[in-house]
Amino acid sequence: MAIIVQKFGGTSVGTVDRIKEVAKKLIQFQQQGHDLVVVVSAMSGETNRLVGLANELNDNPQGRELDVLLSTGEQITIALLCMALEQQGVHANSYTGSQVRILTDNTHNKARIMEIDDDKIRADLAKGHIVVVAGFQGCDESGNITTLGRGGSDTTAVALAAALKADECQIYTDVDGVYTTDPRVVPEAQRLDEITFEEMLEMASLGAKVLQIRSVEFASKYNVPLRVLSSFKDGGGTLITTEETEMEQALISGIAFNRDEAKLTILGVPDSPGIATQILGPIAKQNIEVDMIIQNTGHDGTTDFTFTVHRNDYPNAMAIMEATADELGAREVNGDDKITKISIVGVGMRSHAGIANIMFESLASEGINISMISTSEIKISVVVDQKYLELGVRTLHKAFELEQK
Ligand code: ADP
Ligand code: ASP
Ligand code: MG
Numbered sequence: 001m002a003i004i005v006q007k008f009g010g011t012s013v014g015t016v017d018r019i020k021e022v023a024k025k026l027i028q029f030q031q032q033g034h035d036l037v038v039v040v041s042a043m044s045g046e047t048n049r050l051v052g053l054a055n056e057l058n059d060n061p062q063g064r065e066l067d068v069l070l071s072t073g074e075q076i077t078i079a080l081l082c083m084a085l086e087q088q089g090v091h092a093n094s095y096t097g098s099q100v101r102i103l104t105d106n107t108h109n110k111a112r113i114m115e116i117d118d119d120k121i122r123a124d125l126a127k128g129h130i131v132v133v134a135g136f137q138g139c140d141e142s143g144n145i146t147t148l149g150r151g152g153s154d155t156t157a158v159a160l161a162a163a164l165k166a167d168e169c170q171i172y173t174d175v176d177g178v179y180t181t182d183p184r185v186v187p188e189a190q191r192l193d194e195i196t197f198e199e200m201l202e203m204a205s206l207g208a209k210v211l212q213i214r215s216v217e218f219a220s221k222y223n224v225p226l227r228v229l230s231s232f233k234d235g236g237g238t239l240i241t242t243e244e245t246e247m248e249q250a251l252i253s254g255i256a257f258n259r260d261e262a263k264l265t266i267l268g269v270p271d272s273p274g275i276a277t278q279i280l281g282p283i284a285k286q287n288i289e290v291d292m293i294i295q296n297t298g299h300d301g302t303t304d305f306t307f308t309v310h311r312n313d314y315p316n317a318m319a320i321m322e323a324t325a326d327e328l329g330a331r332e333v334n335g336d337d338k339i340t341k342i343s344i345v346g347v348g349m350r351s352h353a354g355i356a357n358i359m360f361e362s363l364a365s366e367g368i369n370i371s372m373i374s375t376s377e378i379k380i381s382v383v384v385d386q387k388y389l390e391l392g393v394r395t396l397h398k399a400f401e402l403e404q405k
Helices: 016-031 046-057 063-087 119-126 153-164 197-205 213-221 275-285 311-328 347-351 355-365 386-399
Strands: 003-008 035-040 092-095 102-104 113-116 130-134 137-139 145-147 168-173 194-196 226-230 238-241 254-270 290-295 302-310 332-345 372-376 379-385
Touching (some): 003 016, 016 063, 035 063, 035 153, 046 063, 063 092, 063 130, 063 145, 092 119, 113 153, 119 130, 119 153, 153 168, 197 238, 213 226, 254 275, 254 311, 275 302, 290 372, 302 311, 379 386
Parallel strands (some): 003 035, 035 130, 092 130, 102 137, 168 226, 194 238
Antiparallel strands (some): 137 145, 226 238, 254 302, 332 379, 372 379
16 A cells, blocks of 8 residues: 655644644545554644753753753654544554664764664554654664754654655645745745755755755655645645756745854955865864855955854854964954845756846845855855845845746
């Protein structure tokens, strides 16, 4: 029988009544003749609540114990959903990540899935049971509980779908698909029937949190048909495809943004070979991810160097830069943790010149200053002051006529 993996996000299982609704939906699917493997997130707000508790007790909660704590959120939901299914007369078994066993590496709080043992799941499906698996978690080789990073239940679902060679992986959430941009910021945003993996990867990595980036990478690598749909209303949702449609390509498909960026500039460093690694080496050593990098044209033997990091890493990165500045005899270090990145994404960009110009012109017409720019084949990103985020995204949405899709 066809196996379908369905994932229900936090809002979709946010209350006991919603869990009941999910159970009803699952029973209907099963009656249509599907073998069902269901992945659930923690009830909405629960993971944040747990993080809050950890913050009350520790300045920098991380590592093994944070994973032990955070994994409990999903454990609650799997049990409740199975109880709701049993109440409606359907057999269901719940599994935590380590019970399945979803084997990960040992990078706590950001683990990667390495292998999935599907024996128990297949045995349960053969008995006609619905299998309910806790998202966002696994265990390492020594049996330590690990978690996959925020939004990681999407990745659990895709990885299970790949392991089980499921017909489709369906991500049920609080929007009815992938939109041209976050519909919470631009109410005129339009749902896309399809989007390519390539575009979805860019959208996810540039801040559209509707799918965790690793889930898209996984689905693309293992050819898992992936669909985003609403838990609350019927409809076909958005299919993530390998094919670019035959139809005339839109110039751009979507706009993504990342609110939580910060930038640092070190001024007056020697303009000599090795300077980039002398500046960024100590940052990398602390596992701080660097996003955009700009080195200015040097004059008088010195240059300025700017890069961006996640806002949470800003204080650490600043402390490191001040030490580096002393070592290199730099003139000054400055920074800004109130910046955001807005990106336009689309495979259509490949074959059209002038997209960047439309972007820059329309931002300028609203008086929005761009402080950094980066491009790749199918995306252009700009850094702007955070106060311009909403205006910037709306302006670009209009400029590229995305409300008329
Ligand atoms: P879940 O709890 O179901 O995993 P998430 O909150 O992680 O849900 O993801 C869904 C949210 O993603 C939506 O409510 C929406 O605000 C946001 N989002 C951001 N960009 C987009 C986009 N381009 N299309 C759809 N939703 C988006
Ligand atoms: N509960 C986790 C989170 O809030 C994982 C998920 O929902 O995907 O990030
Ligand atoms: Mg999510």
